[in-house]
Amino acid sequence: MNYQRLNILAIGFVLILLPAISLGFIGWKILLLLLLAYSITLGWGVFDIGSQFFIPTFWRGKRGEVSFTFDDGPDPEVTPKVLDVLREANVKAAFFVIGRIAEKHPELVRQIVAEGHAVGNHTFNHDYVFSKAAAEKQVTEGQEVIEKIIGKKPNYFRPPFGVMTPEIASAIRKEKCAVIGWDLRSQDGRIRTKEATIRRVKNNLKKSTVLLFHDTNPTTPDALREIIHLCKQNGMKIVSIPEQSGIQPYSN
Numbered sequence: 001m002n003y004q005r006l007n008i009l010a011i012g013f014v015l016i017l018l019p020a021i022s023l024g025f026i027g028w029k030i031l032l033l034l035l036l037a038y039s040i041t042l043g044w045g046v047f048d049i050g051s052q053f054f055i056p057t058f059w060r061g062k063r064g065e066v067s068f069t070f071d072d073g074p075d076p077e078v079t080p081k082v083l084d085v086l087r088e089a090n091v092k093a094a095f096f097v098i099g100r101i102a103e104k105h106p107e108l109v110r111q112i113v114a115e116g117h118a119v120g121n122h123t124f125n126h127d128y129v130f131s132k133a134a135a136e137k138q139v140t141e142g143q144e145v146i147e148k149i150i151g152k153k154p155n156y157f158r159p160p161f162g163v164m165t166p167e168i169a170s171a172i173r174k175e176k177c178a179v180i181g182w183d184l185r186s187q188d189g190r191i192r193t194k195e196a197t198i199r200r201v202k203n204n205l206k207k208s209t210v211l212l213f214h215d216t217n218p219t220t221p222d223a224l225r226e227i228i229h230l231c232k233q234n235g236m237k238i239v240s241i242p243e244q245s246g247i248q249p250y251s252n
């Protein structure tokens, strides 16, 4: 199911039901049920990054292969520590930076790229957007900031909060970006303790392939060190997003 099919289906149902309702064969309350089903499906599309309801999304790889992704940076305290851990373990990750913050720390963005990691767009402001114009501004300005700093146009986009809407999808299509999701939220930003982050990843490791962390949480670098060790111990192959998705991170 995707957005287009849902709308065709909904219009089809209404066209069939309206004459039947007006002729008194069925009650009008059926329309409420239809509206409810429509809203639930739409909600799933908006909040489930893996639904691919509005736009194709890379969000999981092969079982046994795992990649590391970091959102909301770059952070002058945490990002360098995350980079240290990744360098020591020889792991290549993907960083989805917020344009407004990247602008303040361009040297960190350049360092991420210089160390062989991928940088992707996580919008300019990390706000909720409701209009087409606002979505386009967020996506395009995020692209421009990264391009200005590293001299290459990013291909990867990750929506803030994992929320996808028709407006954001349209803005992404315009920029010809690929949406990169995840199949495990480490919840490092919310739980905030190293132990809790490790426990959550450990409990879900066998079925997880794309891990989401935040390089803004001070406990993440230490948790990351242990999680990488855990992956290696469990015989998992650590891969990068370009390897896993087959999508190149930059378009020039």
Ligand SMILES: [Zn+2]
Pocket: 071, 072, 122, 126, 159, 160, 161
């Ligand atoms: Zn975010």
